[in-house]
Amino acid sequence: MPRKKITIAITGLNNTDNPGPGVPFIRAIRESDRFETTVIGLAYENLEPGIYMEGITDKTYLIPYPSSGAEQLLARIEQIHRKNPIDVLIPNYDAELFTFIKNEGWLRERGIRTFLPGMESFMERTKDNLSSFGEKYDLKVPKSLPLTGAHQVDQLFEDLDFPVFVKGKFYDAYKAWDKHEVSTLFHKISAKWGLPVMVQEFVEGTEVNVIALGDGKGNTIGAVPMRKTYITDKGKAWGGITIDDEKMLSLTYDIIRKTKWRGGMELEMIRTRDNEYYIIEINPRLPAWLYLAVAAGQNLPEAMVRLALDEKVEPFHAFKSGKMFIRYSYDLIGDISLFESITVKGEL
Known part of the structure; x- marks a missing residue:
């Protein structure tokens, strides 16, 4: 079966000590046997490592921060779209999602597909609304x-x-x-x-996370639990291992069913000594450790792109426990001309 040619534009190329999901998302979609993908990187800073990593993006453009105003951001997306027509747009930062969710119809009119949470779902799980979210859906939250x-x-x-x-x-x-x-x-x-x-x-216990994908109708397309094995001073997982935890999965399925969550999600939890689970954050997109789920047998980025293109996607029913990841530092070497191009021209 020939692979379908698509162009994906994606943010989150900051593969630093506080990494974004963009680079692992691209790695996952490059491995798809369904798509032949052209990747357009969308960078907010000229030193995001994903710009310069070999085999990651085919073309990269600088875009203005959402704080500059939705008008400027969307005008830049439209300008890029005219040069390189985009089939699917994957935003990966919490701070930009509001703008893209609000303008999902505007993007679709131009032939750009997304697969994002609805505005109500997005807003009710924010950190300042988490207590209310817990009460509404009968969840333990700090x-x-x-x-x-x-x-x-x-x-x-x-x-x-x-x-x-x-x-x-x-x-x-x-x-x-x-x-x-x-x-x-x-x-x-x-x-x-x-x-x-x-x-x-502060709730004492073990930090555990679940990566998940909801279809917007209450169904869970995929979910993989993970226990953090190394945590940075920023609270980011620098290492983790997939675990077989039915209670975590049950909580995830229940939240997605009740909220009819659409798109990627990360549930951050604390598992206490008496085996109680507290939801400490709900992130409205796939996390930076998403490639662990791919290695465990669930290519959630590929599934998300298929859902964005209105394809029928069967849920994953299994994953491999005991798969682990460890991040590491690596010095990228490049020429100053690359930096000049992205800085002066706004594209590379």
């Missing part, structure tokens, strides 16, 4: 308090015990042991990601 000003830090002792986690609206999570640390982190995180800054109860 107690969380939003901070909109440093003066509120003094109130923390009334509702939470230390240590706590201090989290940004989109990214970053740090453990704090006293009010002074919380105040310092509040200023650091709010300057980067805006308000509110969330302070979350």
Whole structure:
């Protein structure tokens, strides 16, 4: 069966110590036996490693940050689309998803397909809404308090015990042991990601995650649980191993069924000593460790692209437990002319 030729535009090329999902997504789609893929990288910064990695993108363009305004971002997407017609667009950053979800119809009118959560689903699982989400869907979640000003830090002792986690609206999570640390982190995180800054109860246990894909009708196309084996100071998994955990899978299927989740998802959980599971975050896209799921037998990026193209996709029913990943640093060597091209021309 001949492979279908498609062009995919994808963000998330920052394959650093705080990696995006773009590079592993591309690796997965390059391995597909269904698609012959041309990959257009969409980069927000001129030093995102995915721009320069051999065999990753076929063409890369700089695009403006969503904070520059939806109009500028969409105008740049349209300009790129005229040069290189895009079949499927895969955004991978939480901060850009609002713009692309809101303008999904605009993209579809131009022949650009996406497979993203609905706006209601996207908004109800945000960090500042997680407590309400837990109540609505009968899930255990840590107690969380939003901070909109440093003066509120003094109130923390009334509702939470230390240590706590201090989290940004989109990214970053740090453990704090006293009010002074919380105040310092509040200023650091709010300057980067805006308000509110969330302070979350610390739940002791093992950090476990599930990567999943929902079809938007309540069905789970695929799900793979993982236990973190190495965690960076940014809270990112630098190593992990797939685990056979029926309770984690059951929780995932239940959430996707109740929310009718559409698109990729990562559930971040804490498993306590008495085998209780607390949802600490719900990320509205496939995570940076997604290639582990591919290695375990579920090519969720390929399935997502097929769903975006309105193809019928059968759910995965199995995966290999005991598959592990370890990230590593690698020095990319290139010529200054490559950097000049992406910086001056905005494309490479």
